[in-house]
Amino acid sequence: MIGIFDSGVGGLTVAKEILKNTNRQQIIYFGDTARLPYGTKTPAFIRKISRKITKWLIKKGAEIIVIACNTSSALAGDTIKREFKVPVFDVINPSIKDVLQSTKNKKVGVIGTPATIKSLQWQKKIKRKDKSIKVYSVSCPLFVPLVEEGWVDKKITKAIAEDYLKPLKEKQIDVLVLACTHYPLLKDTIREVMGKKVKIIDPAKNLAKEINLFLNKNQKSNSSFSQKKNNYFFFSDAPYNFEKISKLCFGRKVKIIKKIEDPFSF
Amino acid sequence: MIGIFDSGVGGLTVAKEILKNTNRQQIIYFGDTARLPYGTKTPAFIRKISRKITKWLIKKGAEIIVIACNTSSALAGDTIKREFKVPVFDVINPSIKDVLQSTKNKKVGVIGTPATIKSLQWQKKIKRKDKSIKVYSVSCPLFVPLVEEGWVDKKITKAIAEDYLKPLKEKQIDVLVLACTHYPLLKDTIREVMGKKVKIIDPAKNLAKEINLFLNKNQKSNSSFSQKKNNYFFFSDAPYNFEKISKLCFGRKVKIIKKIEDPFSF
Numbered sequence: 448m449i450g451i452f453d454s455g456v457g458g459l460t461v462a463k464e465i466l467k468n469t470n471r472q473q474i475i476y477f478g479d480t481a482r483l484p485y486g487t488k489t490p491a492f493i494r495k496i497s498r499k500i501t502k503w504l505i506k507k508g509a510e511i512i513v514i515a516c517n518t519s520s521a522l523a524g525d526t527i528k529r530e531f532k533v534p535v536f537d538v539i540n541p542s543i544k545d546v547l548q549s550t551k552n553k554k555v556g557v558i559g560t561p562a563t564i565k566s567l568q569w570q571k572k573i574k575r576k577d578k579s580i581k582v583y584s585v586s587c588p589l590f591v592p593l594v595e596e597g598w599v600d601k602k603i604t605k606a607i608a609e610d611y612l613k614p615l616k617e618k619q620i621d622v623l624v625l626a627c628t629h630y631p632l633l634k635d636t637i638r639e640v641m642g643k644k645v646k647i648i649d650p651a652k653n654l655a656k657e658i659n660l661f662l663n664k665n666q667k668s669n670s671s672f673s674q675k676k677n678n679y680f681f682f683s684d685a686p687y688n689f690e691k692i693s694k695l696c697f698g699r700k701v702k703i704i705k706k707i708e709d710p711f712s713f
Numbered sequence: 714m715i716g717i718f719d720s721g722v723g724g725l726t727v728a729k730e731i732l733k734n735t736n737r738q739q740i741i742y743f744g745d746t747a748r749l750p751y752g753t754k755t756p757a758f759i760r761k762i763s764r765k766i767t768k769w770l771i772k773k774g775a776e777i778i779v780i781a782c783n784t785s786s787a788l789a790g791d792t793i794k795r796e797f798k799v800p801v802f803d804v805i806n807p808s809i810k811d812v813l814q815s816t817k818n819k820k821v822g823v824i825g826t827p828a829t830i831k832s833l834q835w836q837k838k839i840k841r842k843d844k845s846i847k848v849y850s851v852s853c854p855l856f857v858p859l860v861e862e863g864w865v866d867k868k869i870t871k872a873i874a875e876d877y878l879k880p881l882k883e884k885q886i887d888v889l890v891l892a893c894t895h896y897p898l899l900k901d902t903i904r905e906v907m908g909k910k911v912k913i914i915d916p917a918k919n920l921a922k923e924i925n926l927f928l929n930k931n932q933k934s935n936s937s938f939s940q941k942k943n944n945y946f947f948f949s950d951a952p953y954n955f956e957k958i959s960k961l962c963f964g965r966k967v968k969i970i971k972k973i974e975d976p977f978s979f
């Protein structure tokens with residue numbers, strides 16, 4: 448069973464990619480809707496909460512942990528990998544190779560939440576592999592509430608995107624990383640603003656590919672999980688605007704486990 | 714000591730009004746920044762958390778509880794009043810009289826978070842006093858993140874305000890209630906969109922007046938609190954963009970108690 452967590456419903460885009468690539472797997476998803484959004488919280492808070500959720504997922508039977516949230520991956524990814532024995536995948540590492548191979552002019556843009564951008568994790572990981580690459584990053588805090596409102600194709604959304612992306616256009620980046628699970632839902636608007644020549648990387652896709660490779664290598668995909676089982680979706684509070692957003696994220700309606708569990712004792 | 718709570722820093726606008734009116738009082742403020750925003754959470758969650766915070770404030774010495782958050786006031790106000798023995802003030806009741814006296818054409822607009830608007834509390838409380846008043850309400854979920862970004866006077870903010878407020882303009886309301894502590898920070902933009910003829914009510918001001926009346930009546934303002942004491946500001950996580958927003962809300966820099974306490978055992 449694959450345990451996936453995110454601050455809310457955005458990680459369903461990751462769950463979708465994983466199920467598409469490894470459709471014999473069973474997933475348990477936890478969305479921390481009671482504490483959402485993570486992007487404006489502190490590193491200490493994000494580490495504490497990510498640790499708690501990981502423990503809870505393992506207790507529920509997860510054998511692999513996927514940190515679908517960029518903010519958690521950036522701030523708590525290394526901590527979780529160090530502290531837990533199960534395989535842990537974050538949403539940053541599987542895309543570094545793609546970034547290196549995709550950029551021609553060595554100018555890369557990264558957009559994410561304030562906490563992700565402030566952590567400099569994307570910069571550090573890209574530059575560790577190729578020092579000559581210039582990484583320009585911008586936080587776009589209004590993108591998450593815009594997606595949650597379902598305002599994915601409004602004029603106002605384009606105006607906000609133009610405002611945020613202006614410095615990246617000026618730097619003439621040729622690769623743009625969507626370092627937040629909500630942002631792929633704004634991909635059309637972002638592409639319109641950035642132009643067709645800029646390659647847009649959605650880290651969820653690379654993450655799902657890497658998990659698939661791992662499962663094939665460990666021969667887990669057809670043996671121990673041969674029977675199709677139910678997937679579980681847990682949220683710490685009922686998600687806002689859920690039907691609209693889960694369809695946007697997941698492509699179809701998600702059946703929530705009725706009992707909304709919160710792994711925290713408050 | 715007056716205990717004030719809010720989902721984040723927005724309630725500082727209420728704290729400011731209270732201190733202005735009752736400057737001999739000591740306040741203890743709790744901003745639940747770890748779980749912010751409340752406006753998209755469920756009623757059950759908001760009740761649970763409001764109860765926990767009230768208990769915590771009383772334990773810290775609060776003798777009066779002020780629910781500065783509109784969402785908590787709407788969803789948990791009656792519960793808190795019923796369950797606790799100390800005087801409890803919410804941010805809705807003190808403004809009902811103002812609404813009744815201010816409207817000439819009996820068409821009133823209320824804007825707030827999705828949870829506040831969905832609760833219909835403003836409607837119910839206004840209509841209980843005067844059935845003939847028509848109350849039109851609109852939720853404006855992007856206003857909170859816009860304020861937190863400090864985008865209070867941007868063109869984009871005006872465009873979003875025009876979008877949200879259009880139905881209220883069409884109904885020709887003559888009174889508009891800003892039923893969220895963040896919204897007074899967008900007052901100039903809102904006034905520009907609505908026009909000068911619409912009276913804008915900021916419930917924080919009426920709440921502060923009511924508390925002042927209560928304190929004078931109970932002769933507390935000059936006796937037991939005669940010496941000026943420090944005010945305490947607690948947050949469950951370090952507030953995002955704090956310097957900018959606290960200045961907007963409070964008019965001056967707020968000195969946070971260094972230890973960030975979370976009354977919950979997670």
